[in-house]
Amino acid sequence: MSLRGILALLLFLACLSQLIFTAESIRGARRKLERQERRGDDNISVLKGKFTTKDETQCSWVARGEDKYIMTVTCKPGNRNGFTCKYSAKPATCTEYKSNSKGYWKQIARSVKKQKKLCADPRAMIRAGMCKGAPLDAHFKLETSQTKPPKTEKTPITKDTTLPDTKSQCKERIDHSELAKEKCGDSWASLCAFLFTAIQSGDC
Incomplete structure (x- = not known):
């Protein structure tokens, strides 16, 4: 093999080893991250339960946390x-918790099941x-208020029973002379004014 061929082979092997090393480094970093995530998940405890109230309401609760627990109640x-x-608590502040967490x-x-005003009384x-x-x-103390939709109140419809003041309307239309001249002309103005007055009286 010529010197040029040997150098080309060595260069190829160097590049190949570099690629293998980089791939292994990436795999190692990925495995390390997955282990850290698993350890983090192991530290978070999840407790849950279901119950039915006296009025047949179906409820469930889920508590998650490490030091501080958040309990989500859904009914x-x-x-x-x-x-x-949501309710929150720090069970570890109770000395008996460490020795009897299940209890x-x-x-x-x-206690959740016995609550009379669940999600309503802070x-x-x-x-x-x-x-x-x-x-x-x-x-556990109530941390967020309930998401139960508020009751909508209907606005009462009031009827306007005020009667129109016909007298004032009549006063406004008493003088028909100008209207009579405009509609009927000067020669028929008096007759038209009389007719308008008669109609006005009937309306009032």
């Missing part, structure tokens, strides 16, 4: 429009009985 009351809202969520699930909290002495952050 569909029969044929009417449904509503949804905490069971109590929260029961003062009512979804409490866990095991965290009675814990800070208020340990219990």
Whole structure:
């Protein structure tokens, strides 16, 4: 093989090795990113549940978070429009939560079901009985108001019962002399004025 051929082969192999190295670097970076994403997802806990209220409203809740949890509650009351809202809490502020997290969520699930004004009362909290002495952050508090559509009120239609003042209208049309001259001419003005007056009296 000539020297030129050897140099061309070496150059080709160098380029090929560079391409392989670049491809492996891209794959490695992609795998690292996927591992980081998986670790991030593992830190986010998801709890959920369903229940039916006394008035047969079908509801469900989903709580997501790490330190702070956001609970989304959605209800569909029969044929009417449904509503949804969000509650927030920091369960870890309750010391009993670390040792019995399952018990905490069971109590929260029961508390959600017992709410009388779900998604409507900002003062009512979804409490866990095991965290009675814990800070208020340990219990779920309404964060966003309900999305239930507001009731529309019909504006009453008022009828105008005021009668027209016929006297004032008659006064405005009493003098017909000018109109009679315009319509009938000077020779017939008096007769036309008489006829206009008679018609005016009938209207009043």
